Amino acid sequence: xxxxxxxxxxxxxxxxxxxxxxxxxxxxxxxxxxxxxxxxxxxxxxxxxxxxxxxxxxxxxxxxxxxxxxxxxxxxxxxxxxxxxxxxxxxxxxxxxxxxxxxx
Numbered sequence: 001x002x003x004x005x006x007x008x009x010x011x012x013x014x015x016x017x018x019x020x021x022x023x024x025x026x027x028x029x030x031x032x033x034x035x036x037x038x039x040x041x042x043x044x045x046x047x048x049x050x051x052x053x054x055x056x057x058x059x060x061x062x063x064x065x066x067x068x069x070x071x072x073x074x075x076x077x078x079x080x081x082x083x084x085x086x087x088x089x090x091x092x093x094x095x096x097x098x099x100x101x102x103x104x
Contacts, residue, residue, distance in 0.1 A: 039085075042068060043076050047085060047099050054096040 039047070045065045050056060056064075058073040065073070080086035087098050 039080075039083075040076075042072070043080055046073065046076055046080065050086065050097040051099045054098065056097065 042065065046061060049061055049064060053060070058070045058077070061073045062068055062070045068076075077086065081088075085100050087100060088095050089098055090096055
């Protein structure tokens, strides 16, 4: 590849990354918490379940929600925490889940 071609390719990649960042910045701001505009079905089920069962484990959620592994639950919990919709209070064994915003 020529140096000029590499520079153009790098520019295109930078532009793409900026557009992705801009898309992520277009999330909704509510009470200082950034939330995703739409949640997937699994994420909604997790929030609803944790609202009623704050001491639930990933294994509990995987069994109750069904058709998802514990790793899938872990991934979605991470996303929900990233979106500011869910947080963990206390230790990993005796802690509880706190649903921040469940308007979805």
